[in-house]
Amino acid sequence: MSLRNIFGSSSELFRFVLQTACITHCTWEFVGDFVMCSGPSMEPTLETNNILLTEHITPRFQRLCKGDIVIAKCPRNPKQYVCKRITGLPGDRVRGHFPGRSQVVPKGHVWLEGDNSNNSADSRVYGAVPQGLIRSRVVCRIWPLNKISSLSE
Amino acid sequence: MWLKSFFKSVLFGVPVGITFLDTVGYVARVEGISMQPVLNPESRNTDYVFLSRWAVSDYEVRRGEIISLVSPKDPNQKIIKRVIALAGDVVNTLGYQNQYVKIPEGHCWVEGDHTGHTLDSNTFGPVSLGLVNAKAVCIVWPPARWQSLAATLPDNRKPLSVSI
Numbered sequence: 001m002s003l004r005n006i007f008g009s010s011s012e013l014f015r016f017v018l019q020t021a022c023i024t025h026c027t028w029e030f031v032g033d034f035v036m037c038s039g040p041s042m043e044p045t046l047e048t049n050n051i052l053l054t055e056h057i058t059p060r061f062q063r064l065c066k067g068d069i070v071i072a073k074c075p076r077n078p079k080q081y082v083c084k085r086i087t088g089l090p091g092d093r094v095r096g097h098f099p100g101r102s103q104v105v106p107k108g109h110v111w112l113e114g115d116n117s118n119n120s121a122d123s124r125v126y127g128a129v130p131q132g133l134i135r136s137r138v139v140c141r142i143w144p145l146n147k148i149s150s151l152s153e
Numbered sequence: 154m155w156l157k158s159f160f161k162s163v164l165f166g167v168p169v170g171i172t173f174l175d176t177v178g179y180v181a182r183v184e185g186i187s188m189q190p191v192l193n194p195e196s197r198n199t200d201y202v203f204l205s206r207w208a209v210s211d212y213e214v215r216r217g218e219i220i221s222l223v224s225p226k227d228p229n230q231k232i233i234k235r236v237i238a239l240a241g242d243v244v245n246t247l248g249y250q251n252q253y254v255k256i257p258e259g260h261c262w263v264e265g266d267h268t269g270h271t272l273d274s275n276t277f278g279p280v281s282l283g284l285v286n287a288k289a290v291c292i293v294w295p296p297a298r299w300q301s302l303a304a305t306l307p308d309n310r311k312p313l314s315v316s317i
Contacts, residue, residue, distance in 0.1 A: 022171070022172040023168045025172045062228060074259070075281040107226055109225070132222075134228075
Protein backbone atom coordinates (compact mmCIF):
# COMPACT_ATOMS: atom_id res chain seq x y z
CA MET A 1 0.00 0.00 0.00
CA SER A 2 1.48 3.34 -0.96
CA LEU A 3 1.69 6.30 1.37
CA ARG A 4 -1.00 8.10 -0.61
CA ASN A 5 -3.43 5.23 -0.13
CA ILE A 6 -2.88 5.22 3.63
CA PHE A 7 -3.46 8.98 3.78
CA GLY A 8 -6.52 8.68 1.58
CA SER A 9 -8.14 5.93 3.60
CA SER A 10 -7.36 7.50 6.98
CA SER A 11 -8.86 10.84 5.94
CA GLU A 12 -11.90 8.97 4.67
CA LEU A 13 -12.17 7.18 7.99
CA PHE A 14 -11.81 10.50 9.85
CA ARG A 15 -14.60 12.01 7.74
CA PHE A 16 -16.86 9.05 8.39
CA VAL A 17 -16.27 9.16 12.16
CA LEU A 18 -16.83 12.95 12.28
CA GLN A 19 -20.04 12.76 10.29
CA THR A 20 -21.41 9.89 12.34
CA ALA A 21 -20.58 11.68 15.60
CA CYS A 22 -22.23 14.89 14.41
CA ILE A 23 -25.38 13.16 13.15
CA THR A 24 -25.64 11.28 16.45
CA HIS A 25 -25.16 14.52 18.41
CA CYS A 26 -27.89 16.31 16.42
CA THR A 27 -30.31 13.39 16.81
CA TRP A 28 -29.80 13.13 20.55
CA GLU A 29 -29.88 16.88 21.07
CA PHE A 30 -32.83 17.83 18.85
CA VAL A 31 -34.90 14.73 18.04
CA GLY A 32 -34.86 12.16 20.81
CA ASP A 33 -32.76 9.93 23.01
CA PHE A 34 -32.84 7.09 25.52
CA VAL A 35 -32.81 7.66 29.26
CA MET A 36 -32.28 5.16 32.04
CA CYS A 37 -34.06 6.21 35.18
CA SER A 38 -33.12 5.48 38.75
CA GLY A 39 -34.70 6.24 42.08
CA PRO A 40 -38.12 5.69 43.62
CA SER A 41 -39.77 9.06 42.91
CA MET A 42 -41.88 7.93 39.93
CA GLU A 43 -43.06 4.56 41.31
CA PRO A 44 -45.36 2.82 40.47
CA THR A 45 -45.28 4.25 36.92
CA LEU A 46 -41.54 3.92 36.45
CA GLU A 47 -39.04 1.82 38.36
CA THR A 48 -35.29 1.91 38.72
CA ASN A 49 -33.38 0.74 35.63
CA ASN A 50 -36.29 1.23 33.23
CA ILE A 51 -35.10 2.61 29.89
CA LEU A 52 -37.27 5.29 28.31
CA LEU A 53 -37.52 6.74 24.82
CA THR A 54 -37.84 10.52 24.96
CA GLU A 55 -38.37 13.23 22.34
CA HIS A 56 -37.13 16.85 22.33
CA ILE A 57 -39.53 18.37 19.81
CA THR A 58 -42.55 19.05 22.05
CA PRO A 59 -40.56 20.95 24.74
CA ARG A 60 -38.76 23.00 22.07
CA PHE A 61 -42.06 24.30 20.70
CA GLN A 62 -43.66 24.71 24.16
CA ARG A 63 -46.42 22.19 23.48
CA LEU A 64 -46.26 20.49 26.86
CA CYS A 65 -49.51 19.45 28.53
CA LYS A 66 -50.53 18.66 32.04
CA GLY A 67 -49.86 14.97 32.75
CA ASP A 68 -46.80 14.63 30.52
CA ILE A 69 -43.76 12.94 32.04
CA VAL A 70 -40.66 15.03 31.33
CA ILE A 71 -36.91 14.93 31.86
CA ALA A 72 -35.63 18.23 33.28
CA LYS A 73 -32.41 19.59 34.71
CA CYS A 74 -32.56 19.68 38.48
CA PRO A 75 -32.86 23.38 39.46
CA ARG A 76 -30.38 22.86 42.32
CA ASN A 77 -27.79 20.91 40.35
CA PRO A 78 -27.65 21.44 36.57
CA LYS A 79 -25.55 18.31 36.05
CA GLN A 80 -28.33 16.10 37.36
CA TYR A 81 -31.55 15.25 35.55
CA VAL A 82 -34.89 14.51 37.14
CA CYS A 83 -37.86 12.63 35.70
CA LYS A 84 -41.22 13.98 36.90
CA ARG A 85 -44.81 14.54 35.83
CA ILE A 86 -46.16 17.99 34.96
CA THR A 87 -49.01 18.70 37.35
CA GLY A 88 -49.41 22.42 36.76
CA LEU A 89 -48.98 24.86 33.87
CA PRO A 90 -48.59 28.66 34.15
CA GLY A 91 -51.65 30.14 35.83
CA ASP A 92 -52.74 26.90 37.52
CA ARG A 93 -53.27 26.81 41.25
CA VAL A 94 -51.23 24.09 42.96
CA ARG A 95 -50.46 22.84 46.44
CA GLY A 96 -47.51 24.94 47.55
CA HIS A 97 -44.40 24.29 49.61
CA PHE A 98 -46.40 24.00 52.81
CA PRO A 99 -49.55 21.92 53.33
CA GLY A 100 -52.73 23.96 53.17
CA ARG A 101 -51.14 26.88 51.27
CA SER A 102 -51.71 26.92 47.56
CA GLN A 103 -49.86 29.04 45.02
CA VAL A 104 -50.15 29.97 41.35
CA VAL A 105 -47.53 28.71 38.87
CA PRO A 106 -45.75 31.81 37.43
CA LYS A 107 -45.42 32.57 33.73
CA GLY A 108 -42.77 30.50 31.93
CA HIS A 109 -42.70 27.86 34.67
CA VAL A 110 -44.26 24.44 35.27
CA TRP A 111 -45.03 22.49 38.41
CA LEU A 112 -43.36 19.06 38.55
CA GLU A 113 -44.25 16.27 40.92
CA GLY A 114 -43.23 12.63 41.22
CA ASP A 115 -45.96 9.99 41.18
CA ASN A 116 -44.63 8.62 44.48
CA SER A 117 -45.52 11.74 46.42
CA ASN A 118 -44.23 10.39 49.74
CA ASN A 119 -40.71 9.85 48.42
CA SER A 120 -40.03 12.51 45.82
CA ALA A 121 -38.03 15.74 45.87
CA ASP A 122 -39.93 17.90 43.39
CA SER A 123 -41.60 21.29 43.02
CA ARG A 124 -42.96 20.97 46.54
CA VAL A 125 -39.32 21.30 47.68
CA TYR A 126 -37.77 23.67 45.13
CA GLY A 127 -40.78 25.49 43.77
CA ALA A 128 -41.94 25.93 40.18
CA VAL A 129 -39.37 24.96 37.53
CA PRO A 130 -38.55 27.28 34.56
CA GLN A 131 -39.59 25.74 31.24
CA GLY A 132 -36.07 26.37 29.95
CA LEU A 133 -34.83 23.54 32.16
CA ILE A 134 -37.07 20.93 30.53
CA ARG A 135 -35.05 18.76 28.20
CA SER A 136 -37.42 16.17 26.79
CA ARG A 137 -40.78 14.45 27.04
CA VAL A 138 -41.05 10.73 27.75
CA VAL A 139 -42.77 8.80 24.95
CA CYS A 140 -42.58 5.14 25.98
CA ARG A 141 -40.76 2.57 28.01
CA ILE A 142 -38.65 0.14 25.99
CA TRP A 143 -36.97 -1.89 28.73
CA PRO A 144 -37.68 -4.30 30.41
CA LEU A 145 -39.17 -5.99 27.37
CA ASN A 146 -42.21 -7.39 29.16
CA LYS A 147 -43.23 -3.89 30.30
CA ILE A 148 -43.06 -2.04 26.98
CA SER A 149 -45.78 0.59 27.15
CA SER A 150 -46.65 4.03 25.91
CA LEU A 151 -46.35 6.73 28.57
CA SER A 152 -47.74 9.71 26.66
CA GLU A 153 -51.37 10.65 26.63
CA MET B 154 -25.18 14.20 -11.42
CA TRP B 155 -23.73 17.33 -9.79
CA LEU B 156 -27.12 17.91 -8.15
CA LYS B 157 -26.88 14.54 -6.43
CA SER B 158 -23.40 15.23 -5.08
CA PHE B 159 -24.51 18.70 -3.99
CA PHE B 160 -27.40 17.28 -1.97
CA LYS B 161 -25.11 14.64 -0.55
CA SER B 162 -22.63 17.22 0.74
CA VAL B 163 -25.44 19.36 2.17
CA LEU B 164 -26.92 16.34 3.90
CA PHE B 165 -23.60 15.61 5.59
CA GLY B 166 -22.41 19.19 6.02
CA VAL B 167 -25.46 20.47 7.91
CA PRO B 168 -25.15 18.14 10.95
CA VAL B 169 -21.43 18.95 11.20
CA GLY B 170 -22.21 22.68 11.17
CA ILE B 171 -25.02 22.42 13.71
CA THR B 172 -22.85 20.35 16.03
CA PHE B 173 -20.08 22.96 15.78
CA LEU B 174 -22.49 25.81 16.62
CA ASP B 175 -23.96 23.78 19.46
CA THR B 176 -20.73 22.72 21.15
CA VAL B 177 -18.14 25.40 20.32
CA GLY B 178 -20.07 28.63 19.99
CA TYR B 179 -21.74 31.10 17.67
CA VAL B 180 -22.12 34.81 16.97
CA ALA B 181 -25.28 36.57 18.08
CA ARG B 182 -26.67 40.08 17.85
CA VAL B 183 -27.23 41.96 21.11
CA GLU B 184 -30.58 43.67 21.37
CA GLY B 185 -31.62 46.25 23.90
CA ILE B 186 -29.96 48.67 26.26
CA SER B 187 -29.74 46.55 29.39
CA MET B 188 -25.95 46.02 29.18
CA GLN B 189 -24.96 49.62 28.41
CA PRO B 190 -22.23 50.92 28.41
CA VAL B 191 -20.33 47.66 27.72
CA LEU B 192 -22.63 46.44 24.94
CA ASN B 193 -24.63 48.63 22.55
CA PRO B 194 -23.26 51.97 23.87
CA GLU B 195 -25.22 53.79 21.18
CA SER B 196 -28.66 52.42 20.57
CA ARG B 197 -28.28 52.88 16.80
CA ASN B 198 -25.42 50.45 16.18
CA THR B 199 -25.97 47.01 17.62
CA ASP B 200 -23.02 44.86 18.65
CA TYR B 201 -22.44 41.27 17.64
CA VAL B 202 -20.80 39.09 20.28
CA PHE B 203 -19.21 35.65 20.12
CA LEU B 204 -20.97 33.32 22.55
CA SER B 205 -18.85 30.39 23.69
CA ARG B 206 -20.87 27.27 24.46
CA TRP B 207 -17.65 25.40 25.22
CA ALA B 208 -16.84 27.64 28.21
CA VAL B 209 -20.05 26.75 30.05
CA SER B 210 -20.32 23.07 29.15
CA ASP B 211 -19.63 22.14 32.80
CA TYR B 212 -21.85 24.98 34.18
CA GLU B 213 -18.85 26.73 35.77
CA VAL B 214 -19.38 30.50 35.71
CA ARG B 215 -17.43 33.12 37.64
CA ARG B 216 -18.46 36.43 39.13
CA GLY B 217 -18.26 39.28 36.64
CA GLU B 218 -18.57 37.16 33.49
CA ILE B 219 -21.16 38.12 30.89
CA ILE B 220 -23.39 35.16 30.06
CA SER B 221 -26.40 34.50 27.90
CA LEU B 222 -29.21 32.53 29.46
CA VAL B 223 -32.75 31.39 28.74
CA SER B 224 -35.17 33.82 30.32
CA PRO B 225 -36.94 32.21 33.29
CA LYS B 226 -40.11 34.09 32.30
CA ASP B 227 -40.16 33.11 28.64
CA PRO B 228 -38.35 29.95 27.45
CA ASN B 229 -38.23 31.25 23.85
CA GLN B 230 -36.19 34.31 24.78
CA LYS B 231 -32.48 34.51 25.54
CA ILE B 232 -31.10 37.34 27.65
CA ILE B 233 -27.55 38.57 28.19
CA LYS B 234 -26.50 39.64 31.70
CA ARG B 235 -23.53 39.82 34.05
CA VAL B 236 -23.04 37.26 36.83
CA ILE B 237 -22.98 39.14 40.14
CA ALA B 238 -23.04 36.36 42.72
CA LEU B 239 -22.78 32.58 42.90
CA ALA B 240 -24.32 29.97 45.20
CA GLY B 241 -23.74 30.79 48.88
CA ASP B 242 -23.08 34.52 48.35
CA VAL B 243 -25.26 37.20 49.94
CA VAL B 244 -26.31 40.11 47.71
CA ASN B 245 -27.83 43.48 48.47
CA THR B 246 -30.72 43.59 46.02
CA LEU B 247 -32.19 46.57 44.18
CA GLY B 248 -35.93 46.39 44.54
CA TYR B 249 -36.37 42.62 44.92
CA GLN B 250 -38.92 41.33 47.43
CA ASN B 251 -36.19 40.84 50.09
CA GLN B 252 -33.42 43.36 50.67
CA TYR B 253 -30.75 40.69 51.24
CA VAL B 254 -30.76 37.36 49.45
CA LYS B 255 -28.55 34.33 49.97
CA ILE B 256 -28.13 32.58 46.63
CA PRO B 257 -29.35 28.95 46.85
CA GLU B 258 -27.34 25.95 45.70
CA GLY B 259 -27.04 25.59 41.93
CA HIS B 260 -28.18 29.17 41.26
CA CYS B 261 -26.57 32.52 40.45
CA TRP B 262 -27.57 36.18 40.56
CA VAL B 263 -27.47 38.04 37.23
CA GLU B 264 -27.87 41.75 36.54
CA GLY B 265 -27.63 44.06 33.56
CA ASP B 266 -25.05 46.83 33.79
CA HIS B 267 -27.61 49.52 32.99
CA THR B 268 -29.27 49.65 36.41
CA GLY B 269 -32.89 50.65 36.21
CA HIS B 270 -33.28 49.76 32.54
CA THR B 271 -32.85 46.03 32.81
CA LEU B 272 -35.03 43.03 33.59
CA ASP B 273 -32.79 40.85 35.73
CA SER B 274 -32.53 38.93 39.01
CA ASN B 275 -33.90 41.99 40.83
CA THR B 276 -37.21 41.09 39.14
CA PHE B 277 -37.20 37.31 38.85
CA GLY B 278 -34.79 36.29 41.63
CA PRO B 279 -31.84 33.90 41.50
CA VAL B 280 -31.65 31.86 38.29
CA SER B 281 -30.77 28.18 38.02
CA LEU B 282 -27.41 27.45 36.41
CA GLY B 283 -29.19 25.00 34.10
CA LEU B 284 -30.58 28.01 32.20
CA VAL B 285 -27.09 29.29 31.32
CA ASN B 286 -26.66 29.03 27.56
CA ALA B 287 -23.24 30.48 26.73
CA LYS B 288 -20.51 32.87 27.85
CA ALA B 289 -19.94 36.10 25.91
CA VAL B 290 -16.22 36.17 25.03
CA CYS B 291 -15.71 39.16 22.72
CA ILE B 292 -17.41 41.74 20.53
CA VAL B 293 -16.77 40.76 16.91
CA TRP B 294 -18.73 43.39 14.98
CA PRO B 295 -18.56 46.31 14.16
CA PRO B 296 -14.75 46.13 13.65
CA ALA B 297 -14.16 49.42 15.45
CA ARG B 298 -15.61 47.90 18.62
CA TRP B 299 -13.58 44.70 18.49
CA GLN B 300 -12.56 43.82 22.05
CA SER B 301 -12.63 40.94 24.46
CA LEU B 302 -15.10 41.14 27.32
CA ALA B 303 -13.37 41.12 30.71
CA ALA B 304 -14.89 39.53 33.81
CA THR B 305 -15.20 42.59 36.03
CA LEU B 306 -17.76 43.33 38.72
CA PRO B 307 -19.09 46.88 39.03
CA ASP B 308 -17.63 48.31 42.25
CA ASN B 309 -21.01 49.11 43.78
CA ARG B 310 -22.47 45.68 42.97
CA LYS B 311 -20.01 43.39 44.75
CA PRO B 312 -21.71 40.67 46.85
CA LEU B 313 -21.84 41.43 50.58
CA SER B 314 -20.36 38.10 51.49
CA VAL B 315 -18.60 35.67 49.22
CA SER B 316 -18.57 31.93 49.77
CA ILE B 317 -15.29 30.13 49.16
